[in-house]
Amino acid sequence: MFGPRLRFGAFIAPFHPVDENPTLALQRDLELVEHMDRLGFEEAWIGEHHSAGYELIASPELFIAAAAERTKHIRLGTGVSSLPYHHPLMLADRINQLDHMTRGRVMFGVGPGALISDARMMGIPPEKQRDRMDEALDVLVRLLRGEEVTHKSDWFELWQARLQMTPYSRPSVEIAVASQVSPTGARAAGRHGLGLLSLGATGTAGFSALASNWNIATDLAADHGKTMDRQAWRLVGPMHIAPTREQAMEDIRFGLEKWIYYFREIANLPVVPEGPDPVKALIESGTAVIGTPEDAANRIQQLVDESGGFGAFLLMDHNWAPWEQKKLSYELIARYVAPKFQQLNENREASIAWVGGKKAEFSGQTMAAMGARIAQHIAEKGSKDIRPEFAAMLGGAAAPPKAE
Template identity: 45%
Template sequence: MTPLNPLSPNLGDFDPATIKFGIFQAPYHPLNGNPTLQIRRDIQLAQVADELGFDEYWMGEHHSSGIENIPSPELFIAAAAERTSRITFGTGVVSLPYHHPLLVADRIAQLDHQTNGRVILGVGPGKLPVDAIMMGIDPVDQRRMQGESLEAVTRLLRGEVVNMETDWFTLKDGRAQLQPVRPEGIEIAVASTVSPSGSVLAAKHGASLFSLAAGDKAGFDALDRNWDVYEKESLANGYDATRRNWRVVTPMFLAESREDADRAIRRKVLHHTDYLEQVSGVTFPWARDAQSATDQLRGEGWPSFGSAVIGTPDEAIEAIEALIEKTGGFGSFLVIHYDMADWDATKKSYELFAEEVIPHFRRSNRGRVASLQYHNAHAAELGAGAAAAITKATKEYYGEGAAVPLR
């Protein structure tokens, strides 16, 4: 099969028109804001995304550092799902070492029913060391614990009775009472950053791949390598790797111009750089001035955050095309949402993305463009035909000697 509109001869059968689009909430919120209103606006943003035609909305789990103030993605999704009708929600991510696997399976199964099948279980080991330390977990053990939990959760969601004992949980004839809404079950996505560990774990359990660090230089460089690992390991474990279940994530904030984008994030951007300095214990030379911080984010990027598109829809299109070229194609592109602008500018950013970026890849207007091109190519004969019709109608009514209007 030949792709309809390949961006590169290296893309094979991948068609960019099949890409889904979504929003990924870490979530990052300035410490001087009202946390109640911040959470309410996140729910409103899910509603906006649903109305604008985005396909997915993801919410993360964090328990420390202050700026990421959603501890339960499941509670958030339960509220947002009641205010939306079509968008799919993902946990981005549930930190598996923090929970008994039976509770993870039970909660996501209930959420699957409450959303009528509009939920994806995104999982990871946990990002912030303080989260783990507060629970008495050695951060060195988190990836091992994630693998042990994922094995149990996957089997429970498949309807198996699970007997399993580790140094941190026991399942004795464990079973999930609720089974998924859809026969194909609940999709599970495993977070991957730079190392191949996420790809290996996802492939082992037939889960989807979730590349969280595509905006980071090291993460971008690792995209194709990690996909190759995922394909190889999936085959070794008896699964078919499919690009439609690969999600790539990078930050973007859009406006009518770069200058407008810079102005929109000026008041809040330094709250985020202050967070970076405090959690890392490092002072960054570009973190004292809003424009310098913005230029750094747009260019080389920030630690942990990576690089972002802070600019126009055309720049967003160019960045996504670069990701497609690098990877050979993926199923979904997610915009990491940073709370950096006021509500109106935030909505405008996603409106521009929905209005100009999504239609570019889906080729939504190809019929309209073709119609105008046809009209242009036949303008002379079409114009002559229209003029002849006007002349005929005028003369039929007024007689042969009547003056014929030009239009």
């Protein structure tokens, strides 16, 4: 019996330096999702940001609507919708509409909002963001299940509110909560028995927090009569893969420095380890895989072992490499990494081993069958058309009679 397939996907913030055409950058993000769909990736999560210039997508719902029309199989999620920025009924209605338009391919990722600058422009105190996410999530879960909700808070009100369309997915569109190092996301996911999106799972702090955050979520779920499903747990980390490590390291010279600048100087997020050689620091800390498919598979196995098991690995999309090399990286992961965690070749390997182990037996049977047909032909038509080397190859089984 085979176990569950580990799904593969991407977490597309996205990260586009300010020296390139933003219109073309958005177009390329859509093309990436199409490329992933053709390669068999299962999920793509699309971010929401409103400032700082790099993370260009303001409405993941708009992006998902366009991507859904260009793809056939891949599931598309908000990665994530920042709940303090939206009235819950309006957001629930948009997600429910997408659920219908995509025939159930949409997923709803939620969080408090990653950029303080976004919150500041909307007059939202940063210290209120997580409380507001929790409050909004409490009513969103109910709304997306088709329930009627009345709720009054200091930043939104609902009076006998409900979605006017019955949810397409039952009991609801899939919901996942973003989590990094602090237990905020794990607690919110556990309270409702939702999925967990572990961002920065490959960084030192995020990696160390995997097991503890899962335990926090499962404990809270039990307290509220819910259960957590490891198949709904996604881990996120950056990778760039090439046929050789040397090629992978050469590829990322294209955009790594700009990516590091954004995180260190603008977003002020501790994603990049300190060190004189950023590539070496990323590799040695395990924060990123910059290497071969084998390197990627080894790191994912470490994540499986540390976490105790999860449902999907999401590539943090980063634009380190030129477009063609980036597409090749995704292709190599689909061709050589995903099959190791999806048992795609186990039957093939068993079959080739079985056939190889019986080579002598099968060869003997083949030769015997050929010899029998040659002998039959000689018996019926004589041996004038039988080449001597055939008879010799068959050990004389069908040797033609000697001329008198």
